[in-house]
Amino acid sequence: MRLAPLLLSVALASGLGLATAPAFAAGATDQQETRIPQASFATAERLREQALESDLGYRIVESLTTEIGPRMAGSEADARAVEWAIAKFHELGYDKVWTEPVTFPKWVRHGESGAVVGDHAQPLTLTALGGSPGGSVEGEIVRFDDLEALEAAPEGALAGKIAFVDYEMERTRDGSGYGLGGRLRSRGPSAAIRAGAEGFLMRSAGTDLHRNPHTGNTRFDEGLEPIPSAALSLPDAEQLTRLLALGKPIRVRMDLDVGWDGEYTSQNVIGEITGSSRPDELVLIVAHLDSWDLGTGAVDDGAGIGITMAAGKLIGDLERRPARTIRVIAFANEEQGLVGGRAYAEKYAGEVTRHMIAAESDFGAGRIYALSSGAPEYARGAVKQIAEALAPLGIEYAGDAGGPGPDLIPFAGKGLMWARLAQDGTDYFDLHHTPDDTLDKIDPEALAQNVAAYAVFAYLAAEAEGDFGSAPKDE
Structure with missing residues (x-):
């Protein structure tokens, strides 16, 4: 299994071991093929077009970066960002909103x-x-x-x-x-x-x-x-x-x-759109709430917060909800070691099979150009179906290229299945972790394309008949 270059860099920069996606060669031929009902695609098409016409994702990023600004883990703004995220999930109409504590050493x-x-x-x-x-x-x-x-x-x-x-x-x-x-x-x-x-x-x-x-x-x-x-x-x-x-x-x-200045407890902030028939099964779309302190954290990772929150909101507004629950997570303290992602993985290690598949937006606001997943052979047909629904957005199917997003690395190591919506990062490292990471660098149309892609992905994954391969494994 190939890991994304960005995943490799994040793991190295954080001093973490690489967690490859679960392998499912043995016995995969005995597994019933996962497919997405054809009736779901008309809804997915409407969802895609609604997202392209909406500026909701951009307005969410604008709100976060304007009202809170930079959000370094452990800072006073970190606490305000948590309260902002709780309020925003409620404002967007999510069915359930809660927080989970994440404690770490504070660097100032x-x-x-x-x-x-x-x-x-x-x-x-x-x-x-x-x-x-x-x-x-x-x-x-x-x-x-x-x-x-x-x-x-x-x-x-x-x-x-x-x-x-x-x-x-x-x-x-x-x-x-x-x-x-x-x-x-x-x-x-x-x-x-x-x-x-x-x-x-x-x-x-x-x-x-x-x-x-x-x-x-x-x-x-x-x-x-x-x-x-x-x-x-x-x-x-x-x-x-x-x-x-x-x-x-x-x-x-x-x-x-x-x-270093003692310890600090922040929060993972979680919002859910409850599934219509299999609410205990989850599709995750995630980003991280914290940022470095030099800019306002617009592309890293305010964009991801806007994309995932908006995608969940659009799915929640559907007349008929998808079968499974959509869980959107705003992780704490990704920047200083994937701390929120690690805490989530530890808390839910025994529930990995409930988590069908997960995708993370943490590479700015450039247009998505490819979909890939580590899903086993029996589920790849469903991933290809999702890719076909994303094709009008200029997104291609890329097999198993890449790997889980940064905050998903720890849970992927325990067996969570991942999908990767690969963004164009040509200019991303002009802005990454600098004072130039500000709202004006985001193209609203490109951001809307991301929202559309995440909404379609999450909706169709939540409609799939069969699983995507999440299963407990040794880390």
Whole structure:
């Protein structure tokens, strides 16, 4: 089973093991084929057209990013976002709305700055990586082309110095370029510590050339003393490389006023549209409510919240509800380690077979171009049927390409079946985790196409006769 490049990068950046989709080769031929009744497709077509004509998804994102703004996990705005989500689910007419607690260590950012010091003194635009300790460090920088070069540095070679990794991330439609960028952000600081460095700097994991650094979570291997770690905007990283080309030692100072500040309890917020005949069986469409603090979290992941909430609302407004229940989840604290997704997976591990299939929207607001799933052979006909209903939206069937969305990784490891509605992410990493992640970057028509796709997917999956392969498995 192939995993999506973005899934790979998220798992690496979060320090998580990869959870592949369940395998169902053995005995699959004995399973009755899953199909979707033909009568369901006329409703799906109407649902698709209604979604394309509606601006509901955009209005939800506008509300979240305007009324709440950035929503870093553990912040005061995190609590306001939870209350906003509860109220919004009720406003949209969901049948059931509730929250489930998620507790985690709280990381805070108060301020940060950087500068070249000495002969070529000048400011640098940087941002602390999530999980970095605070502190001020100054030292000569040593440049590396990529993570592998840093990991090859001998022990003690960087004593009293700052490691600087200038890896240039590739722009791709499917987000595959983020794999190495996310891996550097996750593993680079630990590699720098092993080489004796007192600080870590990286070229941001991004594809823009704006003077906007990209934040994101890092981690430190057990037994290592964490060091101040930050990401430079891409122009500033290139500036450092040009300064080094002058052939003289270059010294940098970093001042990071950040760090851990106790524990915090946030909430997964859940809304349901009750199924008409099999209400105990669930189809999940999910996103995450938190964001980083530099922008307003519009594309990451306000868009996903708008898409999934709106899709559920449109299904709920149907004269006849689908057979199964549609459960929409706004997960807590995805950004700092898939914390809400992990909590949900632990809570519902014994109910995996109730969860028919799940899809996550967490890759911005670009148009969806493909549908894939890890469903076993007996259920692939139903997935293809859904793809046929999505074809007028410009969406193709892509077999089992990719893998579960980030917050679904933990539950997929326990046997949850996933579907992937692949979005065009060509420009996503221009905005990802930066001050530029704001509402004006969202195309309302592209967002409406996403809402239409999620509504049709969830409705038809909820109408299927037979299952999609969710079954308990060893993680």
